[in-house]
Amino acid sequence: MIHPKHSYFPQLKNDTFLRAARGEEIEHVPVWCMRQAGRYLPEFRESRAGKDFFETCQSPEACCELTLQPLRRFPFDAAIIFSDILVVPQAMGMDVQMVAGKGPTFPEPLKEPEDLQRLQVKVDTAKELGYVFRAITLTRHKIEGKVPLIGFSGAPWTLMSYMIEGGGSNTHSKAKRWLYQHPEASHMLLKMLTDVIVEYLLGQVAAGAQALQVFESHAGILGPAEFKEFSLPYLRDIARRVKDKLKEAGQDVPMIVFAKDAHYALEELSQSNYEVVGLDWTIDPLSARERTGGKVSLQGNMDPCALYAPKERISDIVKKMLEGFGTRGYIANLGHGVYPDMTPENIGAFVEAVHQHSKQMIKQI
Numbered sequence: 001m002i003h004p005k006h007s008y009f010p011q012l013k014n015d016t017f018l019r020a021a022r023g024e025e026i027e028h029v030p031v032w033c034m035r036q037a038g039r040y041l042p043e044f045r046e047s048r049a050g051k052d053f054f055e056t057c058q059s060p061e062a063c064c065e066l067t068l069q070p071l072r073r074f075p076f077d078a079a080i081i082f083s084d085i086l087v088v089p090q091a092m093g094m095d096v097q098m099v100a101g102k103g104p105t106f107p108e109p110l111k112e113p114e115d116l117q118r119l120q121v122k123v124d125t126a127k128e129l130g131y132v133f134r135a136i137t138l139t140r141h142k143i144e145g146k147v148p149l150i151g152f153s154g155a156p157w158t159l160m161s162y163m164i165e166g167g168g169s170n171t172h173s174k175a176k177r178w179l180y181q182h183p184e185a186s187h188m189l190l191k192m193l194t195d196v197i198v199e200y201l202l203g204q205v206a207a208g209a210q211a212l213q214v215f216e217s218h219a220g221i222l223g224p225a226e227f228k229e230f231s232l233p234y235l236r237d238i239a240r241r242v243k244d245k246l247k248e249a250g251q252d253v254p255m256i257v258f259a260k261d262a263h264y265a266l267e268e269l270s271q272s273n274y275e276v277v278g279l280d281w282t283i284d285p286l287s288a289r290e291r292t293g294g295k296v297s298l299q300g301n302m303d304p305c306a307l308y309a310p311k312e313r314i315s316d317i318v319k320k321m322l323e324g325f326g327t328r329g330y331i332a333n334l335g336h337g338v339y340p341d342m343t344p345e346n347i348g349a350f351v352e353a354v355h356q357h358s359k360q361m362i363k364q365i
């Protein structure tokens, strides 16, 4: 059912991505790329030049423009709103800056459990993150129903690790120390994050997001036992609570969980209330299908570095990937984001290969 508030949005012309998320019949396999709006595009670099990253995130017009740029070049089957996962810690009262050449930086990260007192427990998402909602609504109009618009959030553990590390890290040992020294405070923080994320995702759907992806980018730094204790319950809780609330409003929005390097938890992830499980490139497509037993649609998982290969090679790699996953209940993507030094033309070759090979395969069924 279309939410009354949404009825004025332009009609969706290509719903292939949504159908694949639900395991329904499609004419070609849908494809989009994580970080499809990014520095590999000269027009992105031009739009972003000289501007502060988070100020850009706070401008609905800028987010809309950056989201639409890749769609002007390539026939992607979905768009993801330009924003960042770290707007959530900001909304909870933490200072986060994007430092050129270094990435996101928290000048005052959480050090000890008493630092949790610095955080806003009850976040008014409409007030603190309203700029994301406005960006989504604007983009949903400007996209003119070409493809669905995906909203997203970082998952609790990934956000917790940034809040404690203060930025990117190889070992994540500061954040992991909390799990072993302060398990109760860790759960308290994860719970606080979960509550904000649920409200944030619901706000995105109310604003016009047609699918949601939850990024657990730092899953791989946890082992199976820690993942089961500190990540999985919160991932499940988020999907359950978002879905229950949407159901009350007569809405149904597919949700994707992308837990990078969590190959050890594939079975659990396929039973976590998400319609789609996103995969990084370390998982073999066929074995991912077997291990998830047809319970979910799968998304992924070409090694982003394969985009450095000549176009014919990209086409062969895509063909093998499609044969491994099969064409039903499958969304083609990379196993992680596009890198800034990649050639736009090769992204085009990737998209075209997915469409061409999958059309052929579907015809032969």
Ligand SMILES: Cc1c2[nH]c(c1CCC(=O)O)Cc1[nH]c(c(CCC(=O)O)c1C)Cc1[nH]c(c(CCC(=O)O)c1C)Cc1[nH]c(c(CCC(=O)O)c1C)C2
Pocket: 033, 034, 035, 036, 037, 038, 039, 048, 053, 080, 081, 082, 083, 084, 085, 086, 098, 103, 104, 152, 167, 168, 169, 215, 217, 260, 337
């Ligand atoms: C393009 C971009 C983004 N964030 C950052 C950049 C590069 C800086 C710039 O362009 O100025 C900094 C930016 N933001 C972040 C990083 C990683 C830093 C690190 O941990 O080393 C950087 C360089 C943190 C971040 N931010 C995000 C994640 C989860 C996905 C992933 O695992 O990569 C993470 C971990 C999400 C994110 N971030 C972004 C999107 C936009 C939509 C799209 O994909 O097209 C999304 C979905 C946008």
